[in-house]
Amino acid sequence: MKVVIPPIKSQGIKTKLVPWIIDVAPKMSGRWIEPFLGTGVVAFNTRYKKTILNDTNPHIIKFYKLVQEHRITASLMKQYLENEGKLLREAGNNGYDHYLTVRTRFNSGEYSPFDFIFLSRAGFNGMMRFGRKGNWNIPFCKKPDRFAQAYITKIINQLSAISQIISPEPDWQFYNKLFSEIIPLATENDIIYCDPPYFGRHADYYNGWTEKDEKNLFHLLSETKAKFILSTWHHNDWRENEMIKKYWSKFNIITKPHFYHNGGNMENRREMVEALVCNFDITGFAQRNHGVKEKASAKQLELELVTGAYAEQRVAAY
Helix, strand or coil: CCCCCCCCCCCCHHHHHHHHHHCCCCCCEEEEEEEECCCCHHHHHHHCEEEEECCCCCHHHHHHHHHCCCCHHHHHHHHHHHHHHHHHHHHCCCHHHHHHHHHHHHHHHCCCHHHHHHHHHHHHCCCCCCCCCCCCCCCCCCCCCCCHHHHHHHHHHHHHHHHHCCCCCCCEEECCCHHHHHHHHCCCEEEEEECCCCCCCCCCCCCCHHHHHHHHHHHHHHHHCEEEEEEEEEECCCECCCHHHHCHHHHHHEEEEECCCCCHHHHCCCCCEEEEECCCCCCCCCCCCCCCCCCCCHHHHHHHHHHHHHHHHHHHHH
């Protein structure tokens, strides 16, 4: 399937996983509900006529509501990005001065959705991160020519695509609430897709994620009459997601390897096994046996050390 990509950029976006998620999701007669909308990439590819889309990040919800109301259009965004892109290219400190101008303007309380797109596209490494006071605190990507004409056209095309998908209220409803207020709205005819911040990962999110949140989510999904899919991580080369065994193992789980280029830490730049946790029958879908690699035994480690020491002696001899 051709995946519709939204104009909001953020690390951890599910673009490459969308076909897999859509394939697993049963087609329901009711609504597609997302308590953790994020960029919206999954929702925009479901083709549901009725949705409930929520996020605790008010800037995401404000942006999409204004698109829904046709107050943010492709032509207005094009004009804005061309103007700001020119200022960025001509600014001192290799563009950083203008980036700081936009960031300061945004954090001053204006919270312009146009500035939000600028910052999400010009921030370092595609990260989206806010401080405790709700201020954008990602540094510049150090690309003064970031908004070249081809890049602006790409963003405009993405905006045009989602503007054709988003239906007016009441069919498509956007909320800026807690997930605990959204999940109870679901009925047996609905499907809930949850993509919360990953516990134990260095995720950039609006207000963090704790085990208390994970536990609360588990209880809410355990009680819902709707079908649900939860996206989470299963394991990587270093460790397992302890929340799987602690909470989610009673449900059906399918996994798929996925590469995240997430943050500056080396740990977050390698392959991670993604998991979909479901409360419905998944017979017929390939289930990968992604067991965590067994830890080396003491004898194996001893052999490796001896072999390594022998190799060093041989090298020294030469």
